[in-house]
Amino acid sequence: AKGMGQDRCMLFDEAMREQSLQSLELEADLRRAIINNDFLPFYQPIVSLADGSVVGHEALLRWQHEGRGLLLPGEFISLGEESGLIEQVDWLIYEQVVRDLAGTASGYVSVNVSPRHFRSSEFATRLFGLLDAAGADPGRLRVEITEMALLEDAPRTLRTLYQLRERGIVVQLDDFGTGYSALSYLHRFPISALKIDRSFVAGLHADNGKSTQALVEGVVSLARTLGIETIGEGVEDERQLRTLFEMGCNFGQGYLLGHPMPREVTLHKTE
Ligand code: C2E
Ligand code: CA
Ligand code: CA
Ligand code: CA
DSSP states (O other), rough: OHHHHHHHHHHHHHHHHHHHHHHHHHHHHHHHHHHHHHHEEEEEEEEEEEETOOOEEEEEEEEEEEETTOOOOGHHHHHHHHOOOOTHHHHHHHHHHHHHHHSSSSSEEEEEHHHHHHSSTHHHHHHHHHHHHHHHOGGGGEEETTTTTHHSSSHHHHHHHHHHHHOEEEEEEETTTTTSSHHHHHHSSSOEEEEHHHHHHHHTTSSTTHHHHHHEEEEHHHHHTTTTEEEEOOSSSSSHHHHHHHHHEEEOOSSTTTBOOHHHHHGGGGO
16 A cells, blocks of 8 residues: 555656646746737627627737647636736737727727736836827726735725726726625725626526526626626626626626637727
8 A cells, every 4th residue: 555655646746747847838938929929819899788789899818829729818827927927928918909909990998917917016107108109099998907906005006096097098897706805896996897707697597596696686786886887797698698688787798799809800890
């Protein structure tokens, strides 16, 4: 039995070693990809539930990896956050988004930002610089942050939020409901829109759907009272769409309404 335990231990070590080698390799790839700018935004439509019109798009990061094809954020974002490289990737995406904005007629584009990146002191000013250089309208850019971004260093976060608001950049609270003490954030921070996490949308008609419905309905009505827009994420079927609409949710996003697509496919439709 002792021998077997040792074997298992060795297998485990071997697996760990393999994993850390792989992440070292991926980190080296990521550095190279930043130099080559192998990243591009895919755009997913955000739709008005009242009339079905497309009001904007979310820019979602994709990595065109040399050997492995198109990679989703889930495959490299935590590595990017740990290594601090994600900030550079973010700016490469924002540059393309701002350029794409200038070339499209209407609607907003929202970009994602990692919590630590959002808290960096130059985030807002650098974003303004980018918009100014491209002659893009700040009113057409939105920034999506998660509750995690609000957890630490509230004074700095507040300052950034007010800077953005002053320039007309709307901030949307992403993945709403997955963090904690979420509702209290709504009046403590100047947030103009919130995105109801897709786990809640998926739960609307699941087994315990009634309690999820009550929860989402509560969030939507509180948001409306506070003048905050609501966007349902991960809308995959008609029933979810109708329920969200009946609850007073303003907008929807999800595979039912449109998949994330390259700019050539998505953005040109709104022109
Ligand atoms: P997120 O901001 O919550 O983005 C929504 C995710 O849900 C996207 O995954 C999108 O493709 C997916 N999605 C959209 N509709 C549906 C649906 O109906 N059903 C299901 N099951 N999924 C749907 P994606 O593109 O893989 O992005 C994952 C996460 O990576 C994003 O989650 C965001 O946190 C992060 N991310 C994306 N782009 C960027 C970026 O430019 N910078 C940073 N820092 N993070 C990014
Ligand atoms: Ca998002
Ligand atoms: Ca989200
Ligand atoms: Ca997310």
